[in-house]
Amino acid sequence: MEHQPPPFFNRGPAPLVRLAFFVSIATLLMVLDARFRYAESVRQVVALAAYPIQRVAMAPVDLLHAVANYFSSTAALQNENAELKLKQLRAAPELLQLEALREENKQLRRLLDAEERLPAKSVFAEILYAGRDPFSRKVVIDKGSQSGIQAGQPVIDDIGVIGQVTRVYPLMGEVTLLSDKDQAIPLQVQRNGLRAVAYGGAEGGMLDLRFMAANADIRNGDTLVTSGIDGTYPPGLPVATVARIERDAAYAFAKITLAPTAGTDRYRQVLVLSTEAKAPPPVEAEQPVKKSSRTKRARKRE
Amino acid sequence: MELQQQAQRILLPAKASFIVLTIALALLFNLLPWRSMAGVPDLTAAVLAFWCIHQPRRVGIGIAWTLGLLLDVGNDALIGQHALSYSVLAFLALAVHRRILWFPLWQQALHLLLLLLSTQLLTLAIRIAAGASFPGWTYFAGSFISAALWPVLSFLLLLPQRQAEMKDENRPI
Numbered sequence: 001m002e003h004q005p006p007p008f009f010n011r012g013p014a015p016l017v018r019l020a021f022f023v024s025i026a027t028l029l030m031v032l033d034a035r036f037r038y039a040e041s042v043r044q045v046v047a048l049a050a051y052p053i054q055r056v057a058m059a060p061v062d063l064l065h066a067v068a069n070y071f072s073s074t075a076a077l078q079n080e081n082a083e084l085k086l087k088q089l090r091a092a093p094e095l096l097q098l099e100a101l102r103e104e105n106k107q108l109r110r111l112l113d114a115e116e117r118l119p120a121k122s123v124f125a126e127i128l129y130a131g132r133d134p135f136s137r138k139v140v141i142d143k144g145s146q147s148g149i150q151a152g153q154p155v156i157d158d159i160g161v162i163g164q165v166t167r168v169y170p171l172m173g174e175v176t177l178l179s180d181k182d183q184a185i186p187l188q189v190q191r192n193g194l195r196a197v198a199y200g201g202a203e204g205g206m207l208d209l210r211f212m213a214a215n216a217d218i219r220n221g222d223t224l225v226t227s228g229i230d231g232t233y234p235p236g237l238p239v240a241t242v243a244r245i246e247r248d249a250a251y252a253f254a255k256i257t258l259a260p261t262a263g264t265d266r267y268r269q270v271l272v273l274s275t276e277a278k279a280p281p282p283v284e285a286e287q288p289v290k291k292s293s294r295t296k297r298a299r300k301r302e
Numbered sequence: 303m304e305l306q307q308q309a310q311r312i313l314l315p316a317k318a319s320f321i322v323l324t325i326a327l328a329l330l331f332n333l334l335p336w337r338s339m340a341g342v343p344d345l346t347a348a349v350l351a352f353w354c355i356h357q358p359r360r361v362g363i364g365i366a367w368t369l370g371l372l373l374d375v376g377n378d379a380l381i382g383q384h385a386l387s388y389s390v391l392a393f394l395a396l397a398v399h400r401r402i403l404w405f406p407l408w409q410q411a412l413h414l415l416l417l418l419l420s421t422q423l424l425t426l427a428i429r430i431a432a433g434a435s436f437p438g439w440t441y442f443a444g445s446f447i448s449a450a451l452w453p454v455l456s457f458l459l460l461l462p463q464r465q466a467e468m469k470d471e472n473r474p475i
Contacts, residue, residue, distance in 0.1 A: 011359065015362070015363065015393055015396050015397070016393075018362065018363045018364065018393075019363055019389055019390070019393040022363050022364065022366075022367040022385070022386075022389040023386055023389055023390070025367070025382075025385075026367065026370070026382040026383075026385040026386035026389065027382065027386065028382075029381045029382035029385070030380055030381065030382035030383060030386065030428065030432070032381075033380055033381040033382065034380055034432045034433075039381045039382075042381060043375055043381055046371055046372060046374075046375040047375050049372065050333075050372050050375045050376045053326075053329055053330060053333055053372070053376070054333050054376055056330060057330045057333040057334050057335070058335065060334070061334070061335050128335065129335025129336075130335065130336075131377060131378045132332070132333075132336055132342070132377045133377045133378055133379040134340070134437040134441055135379075135429045135434035135435075135437055136378075136379075136434065138378055140378070167378070174378050181433075181434065181435055182433070201435060
């Protein structure tokens with residue numbers, strides 16, 4: 001007869017066996033997430049479970065904001081109001097001209113038979129919190145797929161580009177900032193139209209402008225705007241200014257550091273732009289054949 | 303002699319509801335919107351290690367893994383990263399749980415510091431293998447703060463177990 005321990009001594013599998021089991025599942029999930037991006041469904045399900053806790057964790061901060069709002073003095077509000085009015089007044093002539101210019105641009109583009117630039121639609125969102133993961137630079141906004149936000153959309157604030165929506169939950173969206181190590185953005189020097197690509201990951205939240213020849217025409221203080229050739233970011237949005245240039249004759253490329261214009265530390269309000277994908281129209285395989293047969297016929301007739 | 307008495311003090315059994323409550327509060331603390339502040343202690347890891355040491359039959363590697371998965375999603379980290387490091391933390395805490403309670407509190411804190419640092423090192427190794435860059439030495443500050451908080455944490459989390467059901471000056475409970 002086999003000896004069985006009494007049930008109150010039974011503690012299940014040994015700790016080392018349990019550890020091996022859970023570590024192997026975690027490793028599998030990590031490989032799926034990092035290498036193949038298959039773990040998104042797991043993430044969505046766990047996100048539903050984590051959402052209430054996250055909302056509750058947000059409550060003290062919301063309360064702080066509410067209290068700060070309550071105690072912000074009338075004088076400060078009046079000052080801010082006056083400042084905003086002045087700002088609007090300054091922007092007014094440019095806005096009025098913009099309408100005329102937009103019409104003119106549309107007409108000229110029609111004359112040139114170029115594709116019309118569509119005005120980008122935007123969704124207003126608020127930054128909920130900055131991610132706690134010290135290895136990446138991300139923020140979470142309060143709009144998600146239920147507000148029509150999709151992964152890949154650019155996010156701006158009132159002075160420039162902040163980053164790109166990289167992951168969407170039903171009620172929240174995750175924005176990867178430009179200074180994240182894995183983020184890249186195609187740019188153009190506003191002064192002379194020189195194109196380049198900036199990468200995040202430089203120290204202190206700066207961007208790197210890589211693969212620019214050592215003799216490229218770029219100066220300290222140059223403004224860089226989005227070039228729009230990627231089809232993701234609309235062209236002409238300010239992104240960064242050149243902060244430091246190191247030209248070393250030993251290297252083929254200059255080491256250029258950019259300071260981003262927009263900062264997520266200042267305001268909580270952002271705009272999520274929705275850009276229509278302007279991929280070239282799909283080429284139908286049958287059309288050229290028909291055309292060629294027609295031309296053959298035409299030739300025969302001739 | 304005092305050490306002996308401290309270790310042999312008879313405690314009431316821990317309530318499951320209290321364990322769940324403290325772990326939920328620690329999770330809330332971890333998910334507070336810290337604006338990528340350096341040196342925020344990982345309270346969930348500390349509370350988890352505490353319960354693994356004090357209630358090893360109730361809190362173990364499975365719970366640690368589940369908590370880690372919740373934090374992975376809550377922090378938008380790599381899925382499985384916290385799950386893995388918390389499982390290892392729980393295993394290490396279970397491995398030392400018979401020994402660690404014989405030490406005075408500050409030496410327990412040193413033990414905990416080693417446990418937390420090793421889990422952080424594991425996380426760092428995973429993320430660097432996945433292509434991230436080193437976030438700077440302040441990354442490890444959280445562990446030191448957690449370890450410094452260990453005496454306070456032990457006092458607070460043992461408080462309900464120290465309350466006698468019927469007050470009596472002559473009883474050791």
